[in-house]
């Protein structure tokens with residue numbers, strides 16, 4: 001099998017985005033995504049609705065990815081898909097679909113761990129962006145994950161810290177819900193935070209040993225704070241919204257940065273990569289930039305389209321595994337709690 005001129009289709013369906021991408025060697029030719037609007041009205045992802053929407057979206061999204069890449073399906077050398085972790089009903093759609101096309105085209109099937117993919121997205125060829133050298137620390141922060149991973153090599157990774165309850169994106173989204181903001185609230189809190197004072201209100205940071213995170217206490221603290229203040233002044237939220245958002249964001253960034261600093265100190269690693277939807281946050285980006293000066297770190301942030309849930313990262317891992325001839329059998333199954 002030639003490894004010179006490799007086209008791989010990547011499929012991602014672990015949560016509420018149906019995505020497909022084509023990679024040619026290390027370069028992304030197309031990266032298509034169908035986001036499911038339906039969850040907005042419920043203020044969070046509804047698993048059964050997500051699974052149904054994946055079934056509707058997957059065929060057109062794959063067709064668009066092939067069309068945009070300007071290749072026919074017969075040019076594909078392998079199909080890579082997200083095996084887990086994620087919502088079982090969602091994963092099953094991508095897994096079954098990937099198996100069928102690989103079988104139909106008689107080409108290898110490659111299973112991909114979604115969390116490894118968020119990290120290996122840093123190796124997609126992107127103009128003007130440097131790839132992190134090994135070893136590096138990767139912090140994946142999104143609505144579904146919060147982890148710090150020590151990355152020794154492409155497939156030699158160790159989770160050294162993770163959330164014991166909510167993900168950091170949930171901390172943004174649930175705080176936003178308390179404030180009456182729409183879902184997901186992260187981008188709106190970020191926007192308002194820029195207009196407010198980060199030290200207007202103080203929220204205590206959770207005390208969690210080592211490199212693990214906890215965000216559920218913060219959510220409760222915010223809820224009680226808002227209940228108390230609105231009892232005294234029913235217009236408290238609207239009169240102080242920007243300051244509240246700035247203070248919440250400041251607290252969350254503080255929690256993330258404290259753990260990153262500790263991880264860097266414990267491992268001696270100063271190459272720091274971030275990924276996941278929350279890495280779009282301007283506060284965390286600024287904090288990382290400041291750390292370059294303060295602690296001599298080098299930070300790595302991929303292009304936004306490769307950092308939220310996407311199939312380009314799945315195709316990238318597919319390519320790396322293809323080079324190693326690391327293929328899956330047709331009896332591979334989706335795994336909702338797959339570990340790194």
Ligand code: KG4
Pocket residue numbers: 015141142143144145168169170172173184185186187190276277278279280281282307308309
């Ligand atoms: O990676 P992602 O698109 O999907 C998964 O959850 O896997 O991440 C979505 C999360 C949401 O919680 C959203 O509120 C958060 O990322 N987010 C942000 C920002 N943009 C997206 N949080 C804070 N600031 C942002 N600018």
Ligand code: ZN
Pocket residue numbers: 114118142144145276308309
């Ligand atoms: Zn993700």
